[in-house]
Amino acid sequence: MTDIRESRRVAFKAKVHAWAKRLKVEPRQVRIQNMRQKWGSCSTLGYVSFASDLLGKRADFQEYVIVHELLHLRVPNHSKLFRASLIAHLPGLLAESYFAERSRRASVPKALKILKRAGAASRR
Numbered sequence: 001m002t003d004i005r006e007s008r009r010v011a012f013k014a015k016v017h018a019w020a021k022r023l024k025v026e027p028r029q030v031r032i033q034n035m036r037q038k039w040g041s042c043s044t045l046g047y048v049s050f051a052s053d054l055l056g057k058r059a060d061f062q063e064y065v066i067v068h069e070l071l072h073l074r075v076p077n078h079s080k081l082f083r084a085s086l087i088a089h090l091p092g093l094l095a096e097s098y099f100a101e102r103s104r105r106a107s108v109p110k111a112l113k114i115l116k117r118a119g120a121a122s123r124r
């Protein structure tokens, strides 16, 4: 059981680092921890954290949160510029709708519905 959990963490971190390379950002540290209010966060010092229960969620949802947090290393807010780059990297994603949900830590089914409606980026 622990092995499965550990391999999920390793796989998740690998995904984060692959995206960081692609987005040309360098997080100082990537952490996976218990978070109740959010799926992820990014500090001004470059610490990027993800909720541990994100590991059990669907790949496209994980990817969304990963790209979202990593892009904050470049743009620390949810400005038009931020949304534009998010959409550029996850085409087909209705990021706008997702933002409205995210502040309240949208339930995964709800967020997935939004992703699906947007033509889910992971089905590229």
Ligand SMILES: [Zn+2]
Pocket: 068, 072, 077, 078
């Ligand atoms: Zn954000």
